[in-house]
Amino acid sequence: MSIMSLADYTFWEKFEKDYFNENKDAYNRKKHQLAEILIEQVEGLLIPGLKESIEVMEIGTPLTNIRYTQNPGGAIYGYDRNKKHLESRTPAKGLYLASAWANGGGYTPAMMAGRNAVRHLLNDFKTL
Numbered sequence: 627m628s629i630m631s632l633a634d635y636t637f638w639e640k641f642e643k644d645y646f647n648e649n650k651d652a653y654n655r656k657k658h659q660l661a662e663i664l665i666e667q668v669e670g671l672l673i674p675g676l677k678e679s680i681e682v683m684e685i686g687t688p689l690t691n692i693r694y695t696q697n698p699g700g701a702i703y704g705y706d707r708n709k710k711h712l713e714s715r716t717p718a719k720g721l722y723l724a725s726a727w728a729n730g731g732g733y734t735p736a737m738m739a740g741r742n743a744v745r746h747l748l749n750d751f752k753t754l
């Protein structure tokens with residue numbers, strides 16, 4: 627089971643330098659503190675006894691996302707939702723964009739961005 631909440635990177639940015647220097651005490655304390663709050667909220671609202679039933683717990687933050695994906699700000703959905711998405715075909719010949727940063731976040735939009743990029747590439751290839 628996973629409990630997720632979107633997080634503003636500005637909150638985690640202050641831990642960034644220490645995090646990447648393997649100095650994670652303050653970061654870990656904050657991460658666990660926030661996880662406890664989330665668990666308590668879910669327990670109170672939805673799943674009585676949740677805390678007692680947890681055997682293994684992994685906690686991820688935007689810094690975790692940066693470590694694994696290199697996405698700026700640990701973004702999981704690409705650009706801010708209110709920003710216009712980019713076209714897969716760019717003005718630069720031979721450069722196509724895929725990923726959540728091209729077509730919007732989530733598995734399906736990211737996969738569709740890949741499909742769009744390949745479609746453009748194949749069409750352009752035909753007209754060479």
Ligand SMILES: Cc1cc2nc3c(=O)[nH]c(=O)nc-3n(C[C@H](O)[C@H](O)[C@H](O)COP(=O)(O)OP(=O)(O)OC[C@H]3O[C@@H](n4cnc5c(N)ncnc54)[C@H](O)[C@@H]3O)c2cc1C
Binds near residue numbers: 686702733734
């Ligand atoms: C905890 C979590 C839960 C999520 N749950 C859902 C969900 O339930 N449903 C959903 O639709 N979406 C979910 N998402 C969002 C979804 O995972 C992303 O929107 C989607 O994976 C973005 O795909 P992408 O190809 O753009 O980037 P990514 O999946 O981030 O892939 C980018 C890849 O490039 C690699 N990379 C980065 N820099 C380099 C480099 N210099 N050289 C080589 N490789 C590099 C990274 O290691 C990574 O493997 C979730 C995200 C997170 C973090």
